[in-house]
Amino acid sequence: MKTHEMIRSVRLRASLKKQRLGRHPWILATSIEEPKDTPAVGELVELTHHDGRWVGRGLYNPHSRIRIRMLSWSPNEQIDAAWLDTRLDRALDLRRTMPGSSQLDAVRLVFSEADFLSGLIVDRFQSHLVVQVTAAAILPWLDQIAQRLKDQYNPESISLQIDERTARSEGIEPRSEVIQGVLPDSPIEIRENDLRWIIDLRQGQKTGYYLDQRDNRMAAARWTPPDAKVLDVCTYVGGFALTIARHANPSQIIAVDSSAKALEWAQSNAQRNELGDRVVWEQNDFYASLAQRLEKREQFDMIVLDPPRLAGSRDQVARALAAYHRLNYLAVRILKPGGILVTCSCSGRVSRSDFVSMLYGVATRVGRDMQILENRGAAPDHPVSIHCPETDYLKCVIARVL
Numbered sequence: 119m120k121t122h123e124m125i126r127s128v129r130l131r132a133s134l135k136k137q138r139l140g141r142h143p144w145i146l147a148t149s150i151e152e153p154k155d156t157p158a159v160g161e162l163v164e165l166t167h168h169d170g171r172w173v174g175r176g177l178y179n180p181h182s183r184i185r186i187r188m189l190s191w192s193p194n195e196q197i198d199a200a201w202l203d204t205r206l207d208r209a210l211d212l213r214r215t216m217p218g219s220s221q222l223d224a225v226r227l228v229f230s231e232a233d234f235l236s237g238l239i240v241d242r243f244q245s246h247l248v249v250q251v252t253a254a255a256i257l258p259w260l261d262q263i264a265q266r267l268k269d270q271y272n273p274e275s276i277s278l279q280i281d282e283r284t285a286r287s288e289g290i291e292p293r294s295e296v297i298q299g300v301l302p303d304s305p306i307e308i309r310e311n312d313l314r315w316i317i318d319l320r321q322g323q324k325t326g327y328y329l330d331q332r333d334n335r336m337a338a339a340r341w342t343p344p345d346a347k348v349l350d351v352c353t354y355v356g357g358f359a360l361t362i363a364r365h366a367n368p369s370q371i372i373a374v375d376s377s378a379k380a381l382e383w384a385q386s387n388a389q390r391n392e393l394g395d396r397v398v399w400e401q402n403d404f405y406a407s408l409a410q411r412l413e414k415r416e417q418f419d420m421i422v423l424d425p426p427r428l429a430g431s432r433d434q435v436a437r438a439l440a441a442y443h444r445l446n447y448l449a450v451r452i453l454k455p456g457g458i459l460v461t462c463s464c465s466g467r468v469s470r471s472d473f474v475s476m477l478y479g480v481a482t483r484v485g486r487d488m489q490i491l492e493n494r495g496a497a498p499d500h501p502v503s504i505h506c507p508e509t510d511y512l513k514c515v516i517a518r519v520l
Contacts, residue, residue, distance in 0.1 A: 181289025
């Protein structure tokens with residue numbers, strides 16, 4: 119890490135002189151004047167206004183649309199090894215003091231921008247840690263990050279994951295490797311919401327479970343009407359379906375996913391929890407499944423919609439909202455009067471207000487009244503940074519449709 123005297127400056131464009139940055143951690147390539155002497159990937163730079171006024175410090179990547187990942191907005195704060203340890207410890211301390219944390223087998227320890235460590239995600243599954251790097255600028259710090267995690271948790275393994283989408287956008291190679299310790303030869307088991315779940319750490323980022331929906335699954339179970347006929351669309355490994363089966367008293371649960379592999383995991387999870395006869399598993403496209411049921415005039419007391427991310431960038435938002443509209447429109451058409459709709463979006467680029475506006479459009483088009491009962495987000499180990507709206511990525515609206 120360069121000392122303060124050696125840090126190079128990068129200037130914002132003159133056209134941005136009146137724009138408030140609001141401490142957002144992403145400085146885009148379109149917002150800066152490209153330096154003549156290009157900083158290296160992960161190099162610490164100082165950001166200034168066009169007139170030279172100091173803004174903050176961050177990590178540079180000449181290959182990324184996000185040119186600078188901001189780390190500090192204080193001229194007196196030095197970005198060095200001690201700073202990194204302090205920032206990591208602050209994130210880890212939050213998870214230790216989080217209500218109910220001692221009962222969790224799996225938890226997100228570091229959540230990128232939400233923990234003011236843009237580009238770094240760390241998940242714990244039992245005694246194994248998975249580090250996801252979503253910014254190339256973090257890579258020069260990887261050894262220190264791994265050492266701090268080892269000092270704090272003494273895990274059996276620390277794995278590194280860089281997915282293909284990140285690699286393309288950041289100008290690096292995808293990676294999936296163990297950087298410390300040894301992975302187990304077979305999938306491990308975690309307990310969550312009084313259920314046992316299979317986690318296959320050798321599958322890379324596709325561990326077979328999403329931690330962010332932990333509390334929303336229980337909320338859905340609480341809202342399940344007695345003897346309800348439930349449809350769980352995009353069930354993945356059965357998170358909502360099996361939580362409802364365990365904690366509610368539905369008469370029928372049909373769980374749909376397009377992935378045969380995901381449904382294999384789901385059925386294995388069902389058997390592990392002695393719920394194998396409580397859920398009907400169906401491999402199908404989620405639009406096709408809903409459209410077919412509409413054609414057959416089937417109706418349900420509760421429908422859960424948890425599709426994959428539909429907008430990865432700002433220019434995909436309109437198309438994503440149209441897809442959410444279509445999905446929810448079909449679902450509402452087959453929902454009984456007074457039925458419960460649990461509808462989710464994990465697209466950070468789709469704002470909460472836009473998602474609710476989409477539901478307003480659906481209700482208006484169908485000609486039915488809708489009441490929002492709960493407007494939920496991710497579990498508290500996925501905090502939201504007030505400066506980065508994209509960290510409020512998970513929307514889970516529980517509504518009654520009249």
